[in-house]
Amino acid sequence: MTYQVLARKWRPSNFTEVVGQDHVVKSLMNALQHNRLHHAYLFTGTRGVGKTTIARILAKAMNCENLQDFNPCGLCSVCKAVNEGSFLDLIEVDGASRTKVEDTRDLLDNAQYAPNHGRYKVYIIDEVHMLSGHSFNALLKTLEEPPPHVKFLLATTDPHKIPVTVLSRCLQLNLKQLLPTQIYSQMAFILEQEAIEFDVASLKLLSRAADGSMRDGLSLLDQAIVFGNGKVTTADVSAMLGTIALQPVTELLDALAEYDAVAILDKINEIANLTPDYSGLLQEMLIALHRIALLQQIPTAIDHEFDSDELIALSVKFSPEDVQLFYQIGLVGQRDLDLAPDPRSGFEMVMLRMLLFKPEAQQKVSDKPIKVQSMSPKVIPAVVVNEQVPVTAIVVNDEASKAEINASGANDWLSMIVAMKLTGPLREFANNCALESIDNNLCTLIIDPSHIRRARAEEALQKALQAYCGNAVKLVFKEKKNTLATPALLLTKEREDRQQAAIDAINADLNIQALKEHFDARILPGTIEPI
Ligand SMILES: Nc1ncnc2c1ncn2[C@@H]1O[C@H](COP(=O)(O)OP(=O)(O)OP(=O)(O)O)[C@@H](O)[C@H]1O
Ligand SMILES: [Mg+2]
Ligand SMILES: [Zn+2]
Structure with missing residues (x-):
């Protein structure tokens, strides 16, 4: 016995068996x-959604000798003949x-004669858009x-090609x-x-891959049965379609929700052994996120039965x-x-980026120190996130701060x-x-x-200056209310700046902010210090 593909074997033979298309079935x-x-009816729609099927059922219904609730009975001679493809008054082109x-003329010449057997002569012209002008x-x-x-x-997939x-x-x-x-x-x-x-997940994969076409879905199902040697399993279907089942996607999202980087990387490791199609995986991730977004916003937009509980x-x-x-x-x-x-x-980078940008991230790691990037290039705070321990901001790059003072020219005296x-x-x-002036032999402070x-x-300063200049320099002191910045003032100012920078860095830190917000944490006064 030859194998008949599922799509043909399971072609609906009456209106009740047609899946979906209620609006059309009802009006017919x-x-x-x-x-x-x-x-004259024109059935339009994409491939494999039931155009030919419904046209045949309608042809049968028009001639059926014993309509059952406006459905062809399937038992009378007309129904049987149509099912067998031997009904003379159904002309399929x-x-x-x-x-x-010429073909069309032949066809139409024939139309004038009364039907042989049924009430109507029915002409089904499939793919009608292919006819010549x-x-x-x-x-x-x-x-x-x-x-x-x-x-x-x-019937046509392409009504735009049909003359108005x-x-x-x-x-x-x-x-x-x-x-x-x-x-x-x-x-x-x-x-x-x-x-x-079969398992449920495999059919979900297949039905999505069908992309709205029942015929495509059933053809994929045929393939899956052959591929799985008479069974339909998720692993086989994933391998066959080159797509990823929902399960690893939801597991990854779960780990993301838990802010568990280790679990994410473990999962990716596991997936790497199975199906190395990362683009497909990301695609599935996007589809899942889209459905989650829908679920959150418009719960009714989602088919709860179909969308797994995981989502x-x-x-x-x-x-x-x-x-x-x-x-x-992800996009x-x-x-x-x-x-x-x-x-x-x-x-991996995409997943880690999601992890990094997840705002609640800090909640889960309050017992671990967090390394954070500083806002100011000079200040890199290493934050110990624990209310008991002083919050410390380390100011590194001392060289740079000196260079800045020199470069500012505010006080050559310091250098x-x-x-x-x-x-x-x-x-x-x-x-x-403060240095007022210096030349070859006179320095005024x-x-x-x-x-x-x-x-x-x-005296000691005089000696040091002489040694520094390499010649006899006279050091003169002028007493006056200082208008120039002294190194002492400069250093105080710099210290204050560093302190302020440390405080600013701590305050601007997203982790600290989240800790304050979620755990009511506060920074003990005077515990921020630049090092
Ligand atoms: N609405 C439906 N309900 C149940 N099965 C369907 C439906 N639509 C299509 N099928 C299945 O797909 C097969 C092909 O359907 P059909 O020939 O009616 O598609 P079509 O819309 O005419 O496609 P095409 O544009 O490719 O001709 C059917 O034999 C049937 O198994
Ligand atoms: Mg068709
Ligand atoms: Zn009948």
Whole structure:
């Protein structure tokens, strides 16, 4: 016995078996009920959504000898003949293979004769958009005023290619793409009837991959059965489709919600052994995030039965802002994935970026020190996040701060003090003087009158200066209220600046802010110190 593909074997034979398309089915059944059949129907819609199927059911219903609730009975001679393809009054034409005007003329010549057996002669012209312009013209007249015993059922995926003159003579019925849930249910039904084992996740994958087309879905299902040697499993279907099941995606998102970097990397490791399609994985991640966002905003927009409980659980773990942010990071990540050194590291980076930008991140690690980037280039705070321990900001780069003072030119005197290698009280004394002028043999320093003059210190400074200049330099002190900045003032100012920078850095730190917000933490006064 030859194997018949599922799509053909399970083609609906009456209106009740048609999945979805309720609007169309209903209006056709109404027309049958009230005997208001149009003389020409045009079924439009994408591939594999039931155009040909519904046209055949309608043809059968128009001639059935024993309609059951406006459904063809399936038992009378007409129904049987149509099912077997031997009903003389049903003329099926494939527009794609019979495009020539002669074909159409032959067809229409035949239309004038009364039906052989049934009430109506029904012409199904499939893929009608493929007919030539002349064929359409030949068709027009009959389509306008067909003999009462003639019905036309046209079908096309591409109504735009049909002349308006034809369109306006038909009653157009547009079939919808099928929802993944509808495809899923049909697949599950068929597999149960066929007694083929399957798991739920695999059918979900397949029904999404069908992309709205029942025929595509059933063809994929055929493939999966062959691939899985008579069974349909998630692993096989993932491998076959090159897509990733939802499960690792939800596990990754779970780890993200838990702010668990280790779990994320472990999971990626695990996935690396299975299916190395990171672009597909990211795609699934985006689809999941989209559905989570929908769930959060418009719960009714989601089919709860179809969308796994995992997504529903995840939707309460993330804030809507988080989801938007992750989606954006994922989108950008997808664009850049090809640029990454290798897809895996690219994917890892996307996940880590999500982790980094997750605002609640700090909650989970309050017992660990957090390394943070400083706002100011000079100040790198190393933060110990513990209320008991003083918060310490380390100011590094001392060289740079000195250079800045020198560069500022505010006080050459300071650099001279440094160059003279002054230490102890002498340095302190020098620091409290300001340089007014210096040339080859005279150096004038200004000293504040409130400072006590110390002869020994002045002498020692004279010597050091001489050694520094390499010639006899006379050192003169002028007492006046200081208008120049002394190194001491400068250092005080710098210390204050450093302190302020440390305080600012701590206050601006997002981790600290989050700790304050979530744990009511406060910084003990006087515990911030630059090092
Ligand atoms: N609405 C539906 N309900 C149940 N099965 C369907 C439906 N639509 C399509 N199928 C399945 O897909 C197969 C193909 O459907 P059909 O030939 O009616 O599609 P079509 O819309 O005419 O596609 P095409 O544009 O490719 O001709 C059917 O044999 C049936 O198994
Ligand atoms: Mg078709
Ligand atoms: Zn019948």
